Amino acid sequence: MAKSQRKSQKSASETVQIYLLEHVRVLFASLGRIMKTPFTSLMTVLVLSVTLTLAGGFYLMVKNIQQLSGSLEISNQISVFLKTNVHEREAKTLAASIKALSEVDKLKVIGKRQAMEEFKAYSGFGDALAALDSNPLPIVLQVQPVAKSMDAAAIKRLMDKFERYPAVDFVQLDMLWVKRLQSISALLERAVMVLNSLLAVAIIFIMGNTIRLELQNRREEVLIAKLVGATHAFVQRPFIYTGFWLGLFAGVLAWVLISLIVLALSEPVENIASLYQGQFELLFLSFTETLGLLAVSALLGVLGAWVVLFYQLRQIRPA
Amino acid sequence: MLTFDHVSKRYPDAGDALQDVSFYLAPGEMAFLTGHSGAGKSTLLKLIAMMEKCSRGHAILAGKNLNRVSEWQIPYIRRQLGLIFQDYKLLLDRTVFDNVALPLVVSGYHHHEIGRRVRAALDKVGLLGQEKKYPLALSGGEQQRVGIARAVVNKPRLILADEPTGNLDPELSEEVMHLFEQFQQVGVTVLIASHDIDLISRMNYRVLKLDHGQLVQEG
Numbered sequence: 001m002a003k004s005q006r007k008s009q010k011s012a013s014e015t016v017q018i019y020l021l022e023h024v025r026v027l028f029a030s031l032g033r034i035m036k037t038p039f040t041s042l043m044t045v046l047v048l049s050v051t052l053t054l055a056g057g058f059y060l061m062v063k064n065i066q067q068l069s070g071s072l073e074i075s076n077q078i079s080v081f082l083k084t085n086v087h088e089r090e091a092k093t094l095a096a097s098i099k100a101l102s103e104v105d106k107l108k109v110i111g112k113r114q115a116m117e118e119f120k121a122y123s124g125f126g127d128a129l130a131a132l133d134s135n136p137l138p139i140v141l142q143v144q145p146v147a148k149s150m151d152a153a154a155i156k157r158l159m160d161k162f163e164r165y166p167a168v169d170f171v172q173l174d175m176l177w178v179k180r181l182q183s184i185s186a187l188l189e190r191a192v193m194v195l196n197s198l199l200a201v202a203i204i205f206i207m208g209n210t211i212r213l214e215l216q217n218r219r220e221e222v223l224i225a226k227l228v229g230a231t232h233a234f235v236q237r238p239f240i241y242t243g244f245w246l247g248l249f250a251g252v253l254a255w256v257l258i259s260l261i262v263l264a265l266s267e268p269v270e271n272i273a274s275l276y277q278g279q280f281e282l283l284f285l286s287f288t289e290t291l292g293l294l295a296v297s298a299l300l301g302v303l304g305a306w307v308v309l310f311y312q313l314r315q316i317r318p319a
Numbered sequence: 320m321l322t323f324d325h326v327s328k329r330y331p332d333a334g335d336a337l338q339d340v341s342f343y344l345a346p347g348e349m350a351f352l353t354g355h356s357g358a359g360k361s362t363l364l365k366l367i368a369m370m371e372k373c374s375r376g377h378a379i380l381a382g383k384n385l386n387r388v389s390e391w392q393i394p395y396i397r398r399q400l401g402l403i404f405q406d407y408k409l410l411l412d413r414t415v416f417d418n419v420a421l422p423l424v425v426s427g428y429h430h431h432e433i434g435r436r437v438r439a440a441l442d443k444v445g446l447l448g449q450e451k452k453y454p455l456a457l458s459g460g461e462q463q464r465v466g467i468a469r470a471v472v473n474k475p476r477l478i479l480a481d482e483p484t485g486n487l488d489p490e491l492s493e494e495v496m497h498l499f500e501q502f503q504q505v506g507v508t509v510l511i512a513s514h515d516i517d518l519i520s521r522m523n524y525r526v527l528k529l530d531h532g533q534l535v536q537e538g
């Protein structure tokens with residue numbers, strides 16, 4: 001047969017070239033089609049981008065909270081409370097040996113008197129304390145570990161080491177609220193993961209619905225293509241690319257929206273941060289994350305189209 | 320080329336459209352399929368084009384039993400057919416060129432080859448020079464000829480035409496039939512459903528006559 005002979009005459013590279021050209025053709029044909037119905041396309045892109053903005057916003061929120069709890073970790077201090085019968089001279093010797101440890105960055109000795117002054121100033125029990133004969137407060141060594149030994153296990157080891165000194169009464173890490181923040185941020189991270197998965201499903205459904213309508217509009221075209229021998233892959237291709245474009249455009253618009261939100265929030269956040277003497281800067285999407293956003297949105301667009309096509313395209317059959 | 324072996328087709332709520340139809344069409348043969356309205360002509364063609372499935376019996380196309388063809392093979396079988404419809408089935412938002420090119424695009428031909436073949440097909444049906452027009456800017460007869468060009472552009476082994484002259488005046492009808500004769504002369508098998516008895520009797524080809532789904536005349 002003439003046709004099959006011609007087919008076999010085509011070289012493999014020629015077949016691949018034709019296949020790729022066909023993809024490029026459909027890619028731009030789909031773009032052209034989207035531009036032909038600007039209103040419908042815009043509506044879909046808007047809805048999708050709002051959903052993506054929510055997801056991206058949640059993601060950024062978690063990222064910023066993680067940054068916050070991460071930066072706080074570095075300022076952790078270990079308070080080493082000495083026994084009350086330990087005197088200043090003994091304390092100084094101990095302080096010197098602790099300071100010599102490689103895990104320790106800085107050390108400050110808070111003497112009995114200084115502790116009393118601070119206690120008077122902040123507690124409001126000043127008068128009552130004045131009535132006491134002796135100073136009941138212990139000497140405290142405030143230890144700042146070096147940053148690199150800062151993971152929880154390392155801190156624990158360091159604290160155990162301090163506790164084994166005979167002069168030490170107990171060791172305290174004022175890390176509790178940092179830990180809380182960390183566990184809250186872990187919880188948030190998980191919540192956002194769940195939420196964002198739901199939003200991804202929503203995007204797939206929104207895209208699926210758009211493609212379903214598009215499929216209805218182009219039903220005749222699909223039927224005729226099938227009648228002249230189009231494969232499933234061929235007829236679904238333009239719709240897949242439509243999903244790709246709409247997803248990509250939604251991703252771009254979501255990026256713009258997220259930028260605007262971060263821009264609007266950055267000043268108040270920096271004000272709050274400065275109140276707490278924090279060096280906190282609102283993080284935005286990095287270059288890779290921006291690419292990730294666009295890739296995910298385009299991919300979800302393709303997926304949404306594909307799901308609908310998988311179920312609906314085989315129902316459109318010539319009869 | 321084509322064998323019908325005790326084929327019946329029953330539509331779920333309309334009863335038997337075809338009953339126990341058997342015939343054989345040799346390669347390169349041209350035949351007419353006639354019968355009253357509702358006799359089952361379109362149904363018979365749809366079975367060959369795999370738009371419907373036989374309820375009983377076997378339809379065998381070029382050695383392939385169509386009952387045993389799986390879904391993914393259907394496109395490749397259709398590429399060996401040239402289908403012509405009474406309602407043309409043209410894409411109204413595509414030019415004549417694009418309409419005729421569709422079977423080639425679908426089969427993955429190189430665009431040089433597509434251009435060459437489309438123009439050859441349009442030339443054959445006398446529409447060269449109209450390729451940039453849209454179907455609605457053409458007369459019914461011209462649209463039918465676009466449909467014929469599309470059916471033959473792929474160099475099919477078998478042409479199936481359902482009432483190809485239904486909307487044409489006698490002169491145009493004769494012309495279209497002459498076109499089919501030309502295809503038959505180059506070795507294509509042609510099966511034409513038509514109830515234009517006059518035209519059929521003036522042409523000396525085999526006639527398959529259906530009556531209420533039964534083949535009543537074969538010769």
Ligand SMILES: Nc1ncnc2c1ncn2[C@@H]1O[C@H](COP(=O)(O)OP(=O)(O)OP(=O)(O)O)[C@@H](O)[C@H]1O
Binds near residue numbers: 355
């Ligand atoms: N999709 C369908 N569903 C149910 N019944 C159908 C369907 N298609 C055709 N029929 C029935 O099958 C019978 C044969 O129809 P068919 O279209 O094959 O006739 P035909 O010979 O082509 O008629 P015409 O000359 O009017 O085109 C008719 O009784 C018709 O009502």
Ligand SMILES: [Mg+2]
Binds near residue numbers: 360361362481
């Ligand atoms: Mg009919």
